[in-house]
Amino acid sequence: MYDLDAFDYNKVLDIVAQNCVSEVSMKRMSDTEPSCTGKDLDEMYSKLAEVKKAIENGLLPVLKKIHDTRPLVERAKIKNNHLSVKEIGFISENIVYFGTQKKLFSDGEAATLFRVIKKVRVPHIVTEKIDSAIDKKKTVRDDATPELFELNRKLKETRREIEKTMEGYLTSPETGRFIRDKHVTIKDDRYVIPIKHNFKGRIPGIIHAQSGSGETLFLEPFSITEKNNEIKLLQKQKENEIRKILIAVTETIGKNAGELNHILDVLVEIDVILAKHLFMKEYRCCIPQFSADRQIVLRGARHPLLKEDVVPVDFEMKSPISGVVITGPNTGGKSVSLKTIGLFVMLAQSGFPVPADEMVTFLFDSVFADIGDEGSIEQSLSTFSGHIKNIREIVDGADKNSLVLIDELGAGTDPVEGGAIGTAILDYLVSRSIPVVVTTHFSIVKMYALTSERITVASVQFNPATCRPTYKLVMGI
CATH class of the missing domain: 1.10.1420 (MutS, DNA mismatch repair protein; Chain A, domain 3)
Structure with a gap:
């Protein structure tokens, strides 16, 4: 379980997706969700790192629109059905484009990606059938039969x-x-x-x-x-003959559906990798490193939705610490820091580079979150009830391989009662070695954290000279 909405995860994916050249790639990227499979992530990041190096060494990516031919290929399986000349042209263009990309990445600079490309069997019979029937102007050849x-x-x-x-x-x-x-x-x-x-x-x-x-x-x-x-009679006979030709071409396409879908998948993957590389370059991203230890380390982390004057977040939670309490003034940056941590963990587990100088993280099975503000006095009851409901779901579902992120722990009720509840929740999670990061302005929660060997306190700085927050997160008091 990953609480994507709480961290603007999809908004960030939309930013990266704008770098794709095709709608089918944008959709594929927008559907990406975090994974807890280390092998898949290692391969994703290997491909990205190798493509980055290849481009730095002078490789010029070929960017061309990819056609979503999967629905066409499915229709091609229907007996006596036929695709239009334009639709057959889309399939032909994908095959040609794939050949261009295969040649581009064949020099060994992107070995991991090229291994994937080499596994694709290009159905030359489809190309031959299309070329014998359709000319470069995307019309049926006069001499097709x-x-x-x-x-x-x-x-x-x-x-x-x-x-x-x-x-x-x-x-x-x-x-x-x-x-x-x-x-x-x-x-x-x-x-x-x-x-x-x-x-x-x-x-x-x-x-x-x-x-x-x-x-x-x-x-x-x-x-x-x-x-x-x-x-009129000859034209009717010609239409029937063209229909027979298109049915024959379509039948060949349908018989090679697997290979054609494989070509589409690899083209989309290349488009997605190149889109990630552009994001990586524009936002000065790093490739996250994964650790077997339950830890999160961020150096110079910058939330991608914050446009100007972003104050980087430095954060660390390492064994034996399993809990971090972030304190500081309201509107001082506590929530932004918390959201940055959650967002970056989920981006890392989705195969995306992160806008930071360095990131090391454990591969979490799930990320639970309770993010929100305290609300007005009139809304306090409903806010607190919702807060407690979320906390119960977290307590019931989280384990030591989960990450728990709670904004304003215990908020929405009387400060004394809220502080006591917050302390109890924090103690419950930490005693079970569940990694947890919370924000709070309750002194009792902060004092409890200071007495625990497994919890550290972080704070967002406040400039006494200007009486304004600096938005900088500092580990320790």
């Missing part, structure tokens, strides 16, 4: 015959004077000539339409009706 080639030949020949006949009407002294414009046009897929309305009936044929003013009539002469009908 012998049948289609012959149909296209007949269509061109029939059109030439019609155009020759129509040209005779336009240039003939006998009929030319009836014509409004000296050009052939097409209405409802049939060749027609524009004639002046007052010459209606002078050329035998069928009126298919008229202009908005009614001055021009669009006439199909009887002499080309048979040829027009022939074109």
Whole structure:
């Protein structure tokens, strides 16, 4: 269990996701949640570190839009169904882009990532099938099949015959004077000539339409009706042949669904890694280190949602310490420090670099949080009730592999009662070796922490000269 909302986790992911070049990558990143699997995280950070080094050594990433072809591939499995030419083009573009990325990372600078890329089997039969059917303009090739080639030949020949006949009407002294414009046009897929309305009936044929003013009539002469009908028939046959071609290509795509989805997954992974690298560069991030000991160490941690004049957080909780109490004035930065700790732990366990000079953390199975303000006097009862409800869930669910973060421990009720409750909760968690960080302004909680060998006190500084907080967290009194 990880309380993501309490620490603006998704807002930070959205910042990183803006560096992705494709929506499918943005969505994949936005769906990322913390993991407690060290092996997966080690691999994620190895890939990121290697790509960072490769770019520093001169590698120029290729950024190109990735198409979310997974729904298309699923549709391709349906018998006698076919994708559109545009959709087939998307699949082709992904395959080509994958080849570009494979070549880019083949020089050994990003070995971990390249091992993943090498495992992908590119279905060349799909590429061959697409290339034989669709040209670079994303249209079905005229010679995709012998049948289609012959149909296209007949269509061109029939059109030439019609155009020759129509040209005779336009240039003939006998009929030319009836014509409004000296050009052939097409209405409802049939060749027609524009004639002046007052010459209606002078050329035998069928009126298919008229202009908005009614001055021009669009006439199909009887002499080309048979040829027009022939074109309609040939076009229908061509549509059927193209459908057969697209069904054949689609069937090949469906048979290679696994490989095509694998290509998509790797392309998305590369896009996500490059997005993380851009975030890492812009926010001066480090790659977190994981420890087998239950500890959290932050040096120069900067909350990414704070835009200007960010005061870095230095924090340390190491054995035998399993609890930290943060004290200080209201609006002095206690809550920001607490949220920074929680956010960075979850980012680290999600495979993201963190905006800090250094981070060392235990791999927590869960992160429990109770974050909020004290509320107004009118809201105090509901605030305290909600606070106690959250605390109960924490007490019932947390263990020594959890991290517990509580803002304003015991707040929302009488200070004496709140301090006593806060002290009892803190003692319960620490006595069970559950890592816990709390903020408080209750003296009784602070005094209890000072007497415990397993709890340390941190405070946010206050400048007596200016009577303003400095927002700097200092470990110890």
